[in-house]
Amino acid sequence: MSRRVTIKDVAQAAGVGVATVSRVLSGGSASPQTRERVLAVAAQLDYRPSALGRNLRQRRTGGMGLLVPDLTDTFYGQLAEGVLACARAAGEPVVLGSTGGDPEQEAELIGMLLEQSVDRLIAVPSGDAETWSPALRAGMTVVFADRLPPSVPSAEEEDGAAHAVDDLLLLDGLPPVPQSRPLDVPSVVADDRAGIRTAVRYLRGLGHRRIAFLGGPGHDRRAAAFREAVGEPVDEELVVFGTGSRDSAYAAASGLFQSSPDLSAVLAGGNVLGEAAVLAARELDLRVPQDVSLIMYDDVPWAELCSPPLTVIAQPGRDMGYRAAELVLRSGGRRPRGVVLPTELIVRGSCGPRRSW
Amino acid sequence: MSRRVTIKDVAQAAGVGVATVSRVLSGGSASPQTRERVLAVAAQLDYRPSALGRNLRQRRTGGMGLLVPDLTDTFYGQLAEGVLACARAAGEPVVLGSTGGDPEQEAELIGMLLEQSVDRLIAVPSGDAETWSPALRAGMTVVFADRLPPSVPSAEEEDGAAHAVDDLLLLDGLPPVPQSRPLDVPSVVADDRAGIRTAVRYLRGLGHRRIAFLGGPGHDRRAAAFREAVGEPVDEELVVFGTGSRDSAYAAASGLFQSSPDLSAVLAGGNVLGEAAVLAARELDLRVPQDVSLIMYDDVPWAELCSPPLTVIAQPGRDMGYRAAELVLRSGGRRPRGVVLPTELIVRGSCGPRRSW
DNA sequence: AACCATGATGGAATCGTTTCCATGAGCAGG
């Protein structure tokens, strides 16, 4: 194997110093004829600068990390595609990790990224402020996507978690002043509140009164939005959570249907939950939408394949990833703290009028 | 921001030389008391070795690259999860790229990985031998998963592409000796031949004679297996290909149904194609399975959600990724050239007896 | 007692790049 072509080889072949080659290649000042010669020689030798040397010198790895709970969840696949598209446009590598929704694995992956000196990270967080403090403390530029760690209030929420807020502010060396938009972690999320509200209103309009929410890990905001949209105090039996695996989602859905046979509509907080709801309903011989109406968060290609096709709250997964990547790349300067993307209720066939007993 | 803790700090704090710290931390020889002291100091300072320094010195980045066509394809999501699981177990980072099935983007991503000195790569290839020669020439350890580049014969195929074979052998500096298992690129693929054969036999048993194959990019092997399984010369009108996008898959499926109204069964070469077939059939008011039987390659969670649930040829996507990662990590030593994983026909409800006109 | 083998140890080189700094040339203004 022939040795790699280094900047030294180029310098020697072009009869200039390494500093000059480096300057030419990274856009510094150089005389036109020198520049031309260096470029010609570099091209001829097929020189490619090694990211290794550069990274070490600049004490940071280019590119960004991406942490998602589960790549077999189509929504995260879409999100990842968005991130990758932006990264490719910028010519930057993406280091991927799948957390399985487990804060411990998440913490481990953060540690791994730190070791790699990856200083930009896009994450669908599973852990809480404690999990994330090492990353922030180390000066990582973090952007949360799709959801925020629990107890970190978003821009649109009033307050409620002053403790965690103070902690995190201290980490950044800022005085712990109470403020309404405190956390220095930008985020890109869907407008859950509006999405859920629209869905609930739609179901209400069809006559449904006993509406359930079927959530997964990280769906606290959606559950909160659900409670708010319903207005009157919600029967907490109608708000159930799975733990992330498909099995657990199925169990939660099945348990929900069985323990509350009088419910007439279900709002699934994510596509894995929606999948579980469809399966559980079928298993229990509940017809959709005659016996139970179903709305699922996330528009995924297979939503249209179900019969009936599923009515969904679409959120722009790919855009979300792209925007998050833009945000994390534009580290310097003034960045928006929280980007909220619109959702859209796509009415297909899984909702009908409340069955009249 | 406080400077990062380096090996120098640890050495100084422990009163030893940097070489000793390095040895202790990477399992070299050291006296018990020195070792203990160094470890204690390192733990106390919360020292984490920087991958940057190490990588530069060893002239290689740890970890591995992963190139897939499209992460919104659930099968590749499964494959990626397998790779990530293995990488996590080994504590290695994974650099991800999505090629969109485009050889040009693939080549660009290979270039990016080369620049990062990533010397291990798992890929679902889209380009041909020409696309891959830079990677091999640079000494990358490559493992192909799910499929092989066109015109590179697999272990189970007789021959047929001596030209490309010789080229690639020359790239490795080996003499171009004709041999039956020539390419030094290990691979992990499903047993397409057996999977397709089983599916075709099953359809035959149900009385189907006009069976179509609906493929996507990279499904050449499956198409070949289809032709072989059918035995008699296949009506080439019944073998159609989409180009990778969902739209193109839909167009191909729709065109197939319309131009060959006498077909009674379709074998979709991947889940995106299967999805397209279901949609196209519905659009054309073809009932499944009364009017047309459908078998889809890939078992994905939503296959069960369709009505009727789809009969599929399951291939172990996650295992495939895991095995590929194991293979690429075990660079040294004797490695199996080609791992072929079994497929399984999972009979659900999308196939029925041929409609008798 | 002299010698060699062994093992622990630290200094220094090395990886490939960026960037600081000194040098020298060229040029304009006093």
Add this chain to the structure above:
DNA sequence: CCTGCTCATGGAAACGATTCCATCATGGTT
């Protein structure tokens, strides 16, 4: 003609680890 300024340029330091090699102490053997 000298001074001061700008600009291109190259040498060398730095980044943080690994690893070669020389050194030194120890202990066993002749």
